Each structure stands twice: as C-alpha cells, then as structure tokens.
Amino acid sequence: MGGARLALVLAVSLTLQPASPILAQPTSSQPAAPHFAMGPEDGQWTIPQKNYASTRYSDLSEINIETVKNLQVAFTFSTGVNKGHESAPLVVGGTMYVLSPYPNILYALDLTQPGAPMKWQYNPKPAAAAQGVACCDVVNRGPTFANGRIFFTTLDAHVVAVNAETGEEVWRTKLGDINRGETMTMAPLVVKDKVIVGISGGEYGVRGWIQALNIEDGTSVWKAYSTGPDQDVKIGPNFKPFYDSDKGADLGVTTWPADAWQQGGGTVWGWLSYDPDLNLLYHGTGNPGPWNPNQRPGDNKWTAGIFARDADTGEARWFYQTAPHDLHDWDNINEMILLDLEWEGRPRKVLVHPGRTGFVYVIDRTTGEVLSAKPFHALTAVTGVDMETGRLQVNSEKEPVNNRVIRDICPTAPGAKDWNPSAFSHKTGLLYIPHMNMCMDWESVEPNYIAGTPYLGAEVRMYPGPGGHMGEFTAWDIKEGKELWTINERFPVWSGTLATAGDVVFYGTMDGWFKAVHARTGEVLWQFKTSSGIIGQPTTYRGPDGKQYVAILSGVGGWAGSIVSGDLDPRDGTAALGFVNAMRELKNVTTKGGTLYVFKLP
Amino acid sequence: MKHLPLILLSAILLSACEREDREYRSNPVTAETEEKIALVPLSAGPSGPTEHRSGLGKEYEENAYHIAQGKKFYVWFNCNGCHANGGGGSGPPLMDDRWFYGGQIENIVQTIREGRPNGMPSFRGKIPDDQIWQIAAYVRSMGRNVPKAAAPGRNDDMHSGPAEQRRPPGEVIDGGQVPPAAQMPQ
Numbered sequence: 011m012g013g014a015r016l017a018l019v020l021a022v023s024l025t026l027q028p029a030s031p032i033l034a035q036p037t038s039s040q041p042a043a044p045h046f047a048m049g050p051e052d053g054q055w056t057i058p059q060k061n062y063a064s065t066r067y068s069d070l071s072e073i074n075i076e077t078v079k080n081l082q083v084a085f086t087f088s089t090g091v092n093k094g095h096e097s098a099p100l101v102v103g104g105t106m107y108v109l110s111p112y113p114n115i116l117y118a119l120d121l122t123q124p125g126a127p128m129k130w131q132y133n134p135k136p137a138a139a140a141q142g143v144a145c146c147d148v149v150n151r152g153p154t155f156a157n158g159r160i161f162f163t164t165l166d167a168h169v170v171a172v173n174a175e176t177g178e179e180v181w182r183t184k185l186g187d188i189n190r191g192e193t194m195t196m197a198p199l200v201v202k203d204k205v206i207v208g209i210s211g212g213e214y215g216v217r218g219w220i221q222a223l224n225i226e227d228g229t230s231v232w233k234a235y236s237t238g239p240d241q242d243v244k245i246g247p248n249f250k251p252f253y254d255s256d257k258g259a260d261l262g263v264t265t266w267p268a269d270a271w272q273q274g275g276g277t278v279w280g281w282l283s284y285d286p287d288l289n290l291l292y293h294g295t296g297n298p299g300p301w302n303p304n305q306r307p308g309d310n311k312w313t314a315g316i317f318a319r320d321a322d323t324g325e326a327r328w329f330y331q332t333a334p335h336d337l338h339d340w341d342n343i344n345e346m347i348l349l350d351l352e353w354e355g356r357p358r359k360v361l362v363h364p365g366r367t368g369f370v371y372v373i374d375r376t377t378g379e380v381l382s383a384k385p386f387h388a389l390t391a392v393t394g395v396d397m398e399t400g401r402l403q404v405n406s407e408k409e410p411v412n413n414r415v416i417r418d419i420c421p422t423a424p425g426a427k428d429w430n431p432s433a434f435s436h437k438t439g440l441l442y443i444p445h446m447n448m449c450m451d452w453e454s455v456e457p458n459y460i461a462g463t464p465y466l467g468a469e470v471r472m473y474p475g476p477g478g479h480m481g482e483f484t485a486w487d488i489k490e491g492k493e494l495w496t497i498n499e500r501f502p503v504w505s506g507t508l509a510t511a512g513d514v515v516f517y518g519t520m521d522g523w524f525k526a527v528h529a530r531t532g533e534v535l536w537q538f539k540t541s542s543g544i545i546g547q548p549t550t551y552r553g554p555d556g557k558q559y560v561a562i563l564s565g566v567g568g569w570a571g572s573i574v575s576g577d578l579d580p581r582d583g584t585a586a587l588g589f590v591n592a593m594r595e596l597k598n599v600t601t602k603g604g605t606l607y608v609f610k611l612p
Numbered sequence: 613m614k615h616l617p618l619i620l621l622s623a624i625l626l627s628a629c630e631r632e633d634r635e636y637r638s639n640p641v642t643a644e645t646e647e648k649i650a651l652v653p654l655s656a657g658p659s660g661p662t663e664h665r666s667g668l669g670k671e672y673e674e675n676a677y678h679i680a681q682g683k684k685f686y687v688w689f690n691c692n693g694c695h696a697n698g699g700g701g702s703g704p705p706l707m708d709d710r711w712f713y714g715g716q717i718e719n720i721v722q723t724i725r726e727g728r729p730n731g732m733p734s735f736r737g738k739i740p741d742d743q744i745w746q747i748a749a750y751v752r753s754m755g756r757n758v759p760k761a762a763a764p765g766r767n768d769d770m771h772s773g774p775a776e777q778r779r780p781p782g783e784v785i786d787g788g789q790v791p792p793a794a795q796m797p798q
Contacts, residue, residue: 213693471770579707581698587701
C-alpha cells in the first residue's frame with residue numbers, strides 16, 4: 011500500500027522551484043482549462059466543483075512540494091453526525107460552510123476568529139423515514155453558493171436556499187416523494203438565475219429527472235426526465251446526437267418493454283458542469299431500473315449516458331450513452347471536466363469523463379462525438395468502445411443470466427470509479443483520478459416492483475481486483491490515454507481530489523489518511539491520520555489572515571463504507587448491495603464519526 | 613415484472629378463523645393477532661413489564677415450513693433490498709444480536725406491521741397477517757434464534773455467508789449501542 015508506481019518520472023520536476031515560470035503555463039500540447047475556469051484566483055472555494063469546468067484546481071501555491079511537509083492542524087470541528095461525509099467544505103469570504111450527511115445540518119464557521127467558532131447552524135429537519143430509501147448511506151455531496159445564498163438538497167428530496175450571512179431559510183421546495191423511493195443527495199449547480207438539481211433513487215425504480223428552479227423563490231422553471239416520450243425528456247428539433255443509435259422518435263419509450271420506462275431509473279444524482287460560451291449544461295443519467303437487465307430488453311434510453319442541455323430551457327442538444335442496456339449498474343453520473351485541447355491537429359472543446367464502465371472518455375462537448383475512450387481499470391466485462399458507433403463493447407460471457415452466478419466481472423457495480431470526483435491540474439495538464447480496483451460475482455433474479463422499496467433483482471458480492479488492493483489514485487495523461495503513475499490503496503479510494511498550483515494534489519483514504527502527493531511523481535509528501543475514514547472532497551482557500559488552508563471532512567460511510575457507518579454484519583457478503591464482501595476488514599481499522607479537519611503551514 | 617403477490621393472496625380470502633383455532637390459516641390482510649409484548653425490559657414499578665403471549669410465536673418459529681415460507685416472502689416483499697440476506701444495507705442487519713425494537717418474534721411482527729421511524733416502511737394492510745408471522749419467524753432464524761432443525765439450510769442462490777442452520781445459536785440484546793457480533797469463522 012502507498013508505494014508509488016512510477017510509469018514515468020519527469021526528472022526535471024524534482025529540482026524545479028514550485029513557482030517556476032516554466033511550469034506555471036502548460037505547454038500548448040497539453041490539455042488546458044477553458045478561459046471560464048481560469049479567472050484570477052480569489053482564494054475562495056464557493057462551489058464543490060470549484061469552477062464551471064469542474065477542474066477542482068486552485069491557483070494557491072503557498073502549500074507546495076517544498077512546504078507541504080510542515081502542514082499542521084489549524085482547527086477541527088465535529089459535525090455531530092456518524093454517517094458518511096462526502097461533502098466539500100466551502101469558503102466564501104471569511105466564512106466556511108460545512109454540510110453534514112442526513113440530517114443535513116448546515117454549519118457556518120467564522121474564519122476571522124481564532125479556532126473558527128460556529129456562526130450559526132441551519133437544520134432543515136428532513137423526514138427520518140427518508141433514511142430507509144437511501145440506497146447507499148445517507149450522504150450528501152455538498153452545498154453550493156451563489157448570490158449571497160447557500161443552496162443544498164436534503165435526503166427527503168427538498169431543495170433549500172439559506173441566507174449565507176444569517177443562516178435564515180429563504181425558500182424551500184419539495185421535489186420528490188420518499189414513498190416512491192425519491193431522495194436527493196447531489197450538490198446543486200447555479201447557472202445564471204437558476205438552481206439546477208436532480209433526483210436520486212435509481213435502486214428504487216425512480217424515474218429520473220433534472221430540474222431548474224428559479225433562484226429567487228425555488229419555483230420550477232424547467233424539468234426534463236431521463237425516460238419516456240421526447241416531450242418529457244425535452245428532446246425537440248434542436249436535439250442533434252452524434253450517433254445514429256440516439257436518433258429516432260420517443261426512444262425513451264421504444265427502447266423499453268411496455269411501460270417499463272416509468273420505473274426506469276436514469277436518476278440524476280451526480281455532477282453538473284456548464285460551458286457559458288456554448289450555454290450548455292452537462293449532466294449524466296444513472297443506471298436503468300431494475301438492475302437485472304433481463305427485465306428490460308432494449309437500449310433503455312436515456313439512462314446511463316451524458317446529456318448536453320440548453321441551460322435556459324433545458325432542451326436537449328446531444329446525448330451519448332456510455333452503457334446502452336446497462337448490465338451492471340453503471341450509472342453515468344461521474345464528474346465531467348471541461349477542457350480545451352488539440353486533437354489530431356485541431357483545437358477541440360472537450361469533456362473528460364472517467365466513467366464507471368472503466369474508460370476515460372474524451373468527448374467533443376459541442377457535438378457529443380467520442381474522441382477517445384481508454385481503460386483505467388482492469389476489465390473483463392467490457393472490451394472497448396467502438397469508435398464508429400460509440401457503442402460500449404461487452405463480453406457476452408459476463409452478461410447476467412437469471413438465477414446463475416456469473417463470476418469475475420470487472421469493474422463492479424459501483425464501477426471503475428463512482429461519484430467521487432477527479433481533479434485536473436491547470437499546471438501539469440494531468441487528470442488525477444481516485445478510483446477502485448475491484449471485481450464481482452453477480453446473479454440476476456426476478457425483481458418485484460413495490461413503490462418505496464428497492465427494485466434491483468440482483469445479488470452481488472465484490473472483492474479486490476488483480477493485485478489484491480482495492481483502491482488506486484492515478485495521474486492520467488488525457489491525450490495519450492494512459493496512466494503516468496498510480497498509488498495503490500488497500501481500500502477503494504472513495505474521496506474526492508484537489509489539485510493545486512503548489513504541484514501538490516490531495517486525497518483521502520478509507521482508513522483515515524489524508525495525503526498530499528507530488529503532482530508529477532506521485533511521491534507522498536505528507537500524510538495525516540484523521541479520526542475516521544475519509545470519503546469527503548478536499549478544498550483549499552486563502553484565509554482572512556492571508557495564509558493558505560486545506561480542508562477535508564473525515565467520516566467514513568458511503569456505499570463502500572456503510573459496513574462501518576451502518577454497523578452492517580460482515581458475515582453476509584451480499585450486504586450493502588455486495589460491498590460488504592470486500593470491506594469486512596474496514597471495521598478493524600476505522601470507526602464512524604464526522605469531523606472537519608483544516609490544515610495550514612506554521 | 614412480477615406483480616405484488618399480495619394482490620393474488622388477498623384475493624383468496626378465507627373465512628375468519630376463531631381465536632382459539634391453533635391451526636393458523638391464511639387470514640384476510642386486515643385481520644391481526646394481538647400479542648402483548650413490551651419493547652423494553654424496563655417498566656414502572658418493581659414487577660417488570662407485562663408480557664402476554666398466546667403461544668403463536670413459538671408455533672411459527674419452531675416450524676421449518678413457516679420459516680421456509682417466510683424466507684420466500686422476505687424476498688417477495690423486497691425486505692432483502694434493504695436488509696440484504698440479513699447483513700443489512702439501508703436497513704440494519706437482522707442476523708446480528710442487536711435489536712433496536714426488540715428481537716422477540718412478537719416485536720418483529722410489530723416492526724413489520726407498523727414500520728419504524730428511521731426508514732422501515734409499514735407493511736400493515738400490505739402483507740397478510742400469517743405471512744407477517746412467517747417472515748418474522750424467518751428473521752428470527754437469521755441470527756439462529758430458532759431451533760437448529762427448523763432453520764433453513766444452504767441457499768440455492770448466491771452464497772452470501774453460512775446458512776442459517778450452520779450459524780451458532782443466537783442471542784437477543786436490546787438497544788443499538790453494541791457493535792454486531794464478531795465475525796464468525798468461515
């Protein structure tokens with residue numbers, strides 16, 4: 011564990027000064043962040059993605075490869091919650107905002123005072139019963155800030171707007187019904203005067219949608235479903251998908267058995283990105299329901315894919331399906347990083363997406379054309395992506411058959427990587443991907459749709475992939491489509507990632523280590539053992555005292571960590587939808603408990 | 613897609629059984645047994661909580677047929693989606709020795725009927741009463757709180773862990789503070 015596997019060492023980088031002008035600008039052949047993600051660094055971290063391009067990169071460099079070894083705790087804060095902490099601490103001006111998992115308490119901490127005392131807390135008091143219909147721990151992926159307000163979703167499917175100064179509720183809108191298995195876990199994204207959110211519940215036969223709310227009062231402006239007739243999906247004359255398989259009328263109905271689209275999943279619970287030049291909003295759609303694919307012959311549009319939509323109207327512009335007729339719960343909700351790069355001699359605006367299927371997709375974000383799809387995980391269930399048709403190539407031997415256990419399927423149901431976001435360094439031009447190395451056995455069984463209960467039809471058990479470790483942290487060369495170095499971890503890497511101009515990248519492990527890694531070599535430069543396992547998203551900011559800080563929530567849980575956060579019984583390998591089989595030992599190395607850690611240099 | 617089995621089952625309405633009738637048969641969904649069972653070992657006054665059982669619980673949990681039926685209904689009603697094969701998921705484990713809401717069969721029947729606040733749905737009116745008892749008897753077998761001879765043997769489906777029959781006799785501990793029993797030797 012922890013030993014860096016160096017595929018390539020950039021010998022120069024070790025001797026250069028961190029602020030070296032040579033490294034400050036990426037060479038022209040490197041992928042680069044688009045201009046809208048490149049503004050002057052204001053030292054804040056106001057949305058989990060950091061910017062609309064979702065690069066999760068900060069230009070701060072006081073903490074760098076030279077100084078990082080001196081990092082020390084500046085302050086800590088207990089959230090008082092024992093479930094999985096997947097959220098990102100935000101910093102706006104002199105205030106830090108921390109959102110807990112269910113019961114979704116929002117804390118404001120005063121950074122101008124020693125020890126960052128609490129300014130206020132806002133408790134939305136979500137319905138306790140919502141916990142039963144949250145498939146994979148009661149997580150939340152973060153609040154977002156805009157126009158003097160903090161916006162976030164609650165587990166019982168409300169969206170709230172809170173005054174960022176006072177903590178007073180400005181508005182609150184109910185968007186789903188837990189009796190139909192609908193919950194919310196995603197971080198909203200504000201685009202112009204709209205708050206964009208989506209629904210969770212792909213394991214409960216929820217019909218997925220994305221919705222834009224008026225930022226002033228929370229009323230619905232547009233809503234687009236992921237299944238059903240074109241009108242519901244907001245597919246009209248301006249919908250121009252790149253591949254033929256996405257062309258035709260009402261595919262959201264015709265690629266399903268009769269009426270199955272009504273419980274068809276395609277929930278929108280992951281990351282949103284936005285290109286202000288194209289005015290396009292990018293979002294993924296989740297797995298089709300039920301998990302058992304034999305119940306739903308057809309391509310099951312528009313699940314397990316990426317939509318580009320007009321941000322004002324919600325109208326679909328293009329769609330690409332990463333997993334047509336998804337076989338293994340491969341939601342497509344992972345982060346989409348918007349970059350500019352030169353591809354075969356032509357400048358292209360691209361979207362980079364490390365998917366659950368095991369490939370890093372490079373997609374032209376104006377058209378939806380896949381430029382490359384290169385594997386970053388051991389694969390047995392899929393063999394590649396057909397560059398003519400864009401279609402995922404599957405290994406028929408690993409296709410589910412009812413009542414038969416199919417073995418050695420890689421990647422697993424949570425995919426090669428799940429929700430936890432990568433970061434792109436504007437300096438190194440590399441993508442840093444936190445991911446898994448796992449395989450599974452899968453048995454499809456006939457499911458039963460009962461509203462408000464799970465709709466799965468599969469028994470799963472997971473285990474480590476080749477090499478025996480379950481987590482990897484990889485530096486990825488986007489143009490070449492290959493890894494530069496990888497750090498192996500004993501448990502899945504379920505935390506987000508932060509890249510900085512100090513050439514240090516940060517991530518956390520499920521056994522509790524918060525790590526600072528050399529962005530070019532993968533050398534671990536500093537690490538700190540927190541009180542619980544880490545599945546949160548690291549962020550960095552410049553404090554009111556002018557110094558750089560790094561923040562992370564510790565508190566194990568999530569799908570991978572629910573064996574600890576939910577006190578699950580390790581004797582049942584199928585517990586937590588099969589994750590417990592792989593995670594038995596997590597109980598021996600960490601306990602639950604949510605704590606914010608903030609670090610700075612002495 | 614299968615439809616809700618209760619639609620079929622509730623259509624087969626048998627004539628109401630008499631209370632004394634120990635040969636318990638399919639009941640209309642609405643008929644309910646009423647056992648008096650405390651949720652906690654603590655009660656006001658020195659005598660301890662009053663408990664009154666008709667003996668029905670024993671009949672169910674000592675009967676291999678009822679437990680086997682319960683195992684089938686446990687899957688039909690999607691209990692496994694939230695509790696897996698006893699190890700838990702969004703719902704707590706049912707094979708361990710910790711019981712938030714009581715681990716006697718009468719408590720478990722109550723839990724299934726009424727639901728519980730942190731996300732256990734209420735199945736009242738959705739599952740016929742005798743099937744609730746059968747499911748509860750199966751839940752009792754998960755932690756091997758039933759006689760060995762009555763507990764289910766090996767699964768036909770994916771092997772999730774040792775079969776109920778092979779588990780050591782269980783224990784019921786009230787409350788949610790104690791971590792689940794240590795891992796059993798495989």
